[in-house]
Amino acid sequence: MLFSQVYKKKQMFTKLKVNTEAGLSPGKYTEMYAARQMKRRIRNQEKAQLPSTKRRRLILKQERAITQGAAEALEGQTYQSGAITCDIV
DSSP: OHHHHHHHHHHHHHHHHHHHHTTOOOOHHHHHHHHHHHHHHHHHHHHHTSHHHHHHHHHHHHHHHHHHHHHHHHHOOOSOTTOOOOOOO
């Protein structure tokens, strides 16, 4: 997690540096936007690591598997490599 934060921060400063090298000011808006996006990325990353979030992903995965199983019982297999869904002659 720390590596990705450092990497993103480097990217942010690189973008600001590119503006400066091109003869443009980094711009107040650009700096604020970059800082806001960094905060958002960190917050999302921390939220994704929470046990409650991981548990929810597993529950949703189980629900999708159950729904797909029920649909396949009624309609036949839906997702299969090389499956032909419609035979038009």
